[in-house]
Amino acid sequence: MKLIWPTKKLREISIINVKSPFKVEDASNSGEYPFFTSGEKVLTHNKYLVDGENIFLATGGYATVKYYNGKASYSTDTWSLKVKNVLTKFVYYQILVRLRYIDEVLFRGSGLRHLQKQEFLDLEIHIPPLPIQQKIVQILDTIQGAIDIQDNIIEKTKELKKSLMAELFKYGVPSFRKGRKLKKTEIGEIPENWEVVRLGDKKLFEIKLGGTPNTSVSEYWNGEIPWITPNDLSQLRTPYIENTQRKISILGLKVGSTLLPENSIILSTRAPIGYVALLRRPMAFNQGCKGIVIKDKSVVSVFLYYFLLSKTILLQELGTGSTFRELATSDLENFKIPLPPLPEQQEIAEILQTVDQKIDIERRKKELYEELFKTVLNKIMNQEIDVESVDF
Structure with missing residues (x-):
């Protein structure tokens, strides 16, 4: 009873x-x-x-x-x-x-x-009696402790990712470093066999501007094309943007909007600046973003994504404007990036993707612990669990 x-x-x-x-x-x-x-x-x-x-x-x-x-x-x-x-x-x-x-x-x-x-x-x-109070606290503290451990793992892995990006974009990957020398460039020291290119290099990239969907499209949720805003980019947990808050119909693309092809990069350039993502499928986007289409096979999109991610603060500093700050197209076109040989780009991208996969796995573990905590908390406080019989 x-x-x-x-x-x-x-x-x-x-x-x-x-x-x-x-x-x-x-x-x-x-x-x-x-x-x-x-x-x-x-x-x-x-x-x-x-x-x-x-x-x-x-x-x-x-x-x-x-x-x-x-x-x-x-x-x-x-x-x-x-x-x-x-x-x-x-x-x-x-x-x-x-x-x-x-x-x-x-x-x-x-x-x-x-x-x-x-x-x-x-x-x-x-x-309840004091021993029951103590046992309940012990159970809930243990689950909360597991959540805290996951938080710590996630933060440490993020720090590792940050330091890895700084090292990889300066020295390259260890397998390519033997006998390597660095050279001074306008973006700092990089390996001597790397190039420096601008995002405005039309042989390599095309920068696309976002637009507002056709005003005849009034119901975004019933549309078929995801429509990206800076807010969508600010909430990402992985390099890829899979979905958006709004969608537009194909008809809505006829006037004033841009469809960005798959494997492109999307960058928020207004309110706020510097959020970046990769596209797995075509998407449209608003004026708060700019798209970078990679036109040449000598550039690995994932490599470029991680380099831009490592330069978020610099991109934000390039923003101008008194009412709200915006990264101008001309400044984005003049933004310089390092360009290693294709095999090294691919290896850098693979290393950083592995770290991101680790972060995602740890986040999922944390979410499982959080769900467990909520369930146990509710069931204990509603006396749906006989705490005295729990072997803990």
């Missing part, structure tokens, strides 16, 4: 910590203490307001909740609670499982939505 855990209102087991005098802009990048805000990102501060185990909640915008054990600080738009007579981490997980309800029901307001604090404090919190 399943035991029903007793409950208490959150206000009965909580102490509200001091209101913070610090604004978000008071955060530093070199502070000693974590600085919690209403957003997801945790900043730092050189002063702390609380110590020990505490819970931090956003009070404006949308619902977020965080737990921390130690000295910490928080912004004026963040509410901090200390828990008494119940495990703080257990209460944190109980709030976390209700976060959607808190966001949809307890955040209200005509302008910026705010947490209705008194209603929040009236939430009923289940309180």
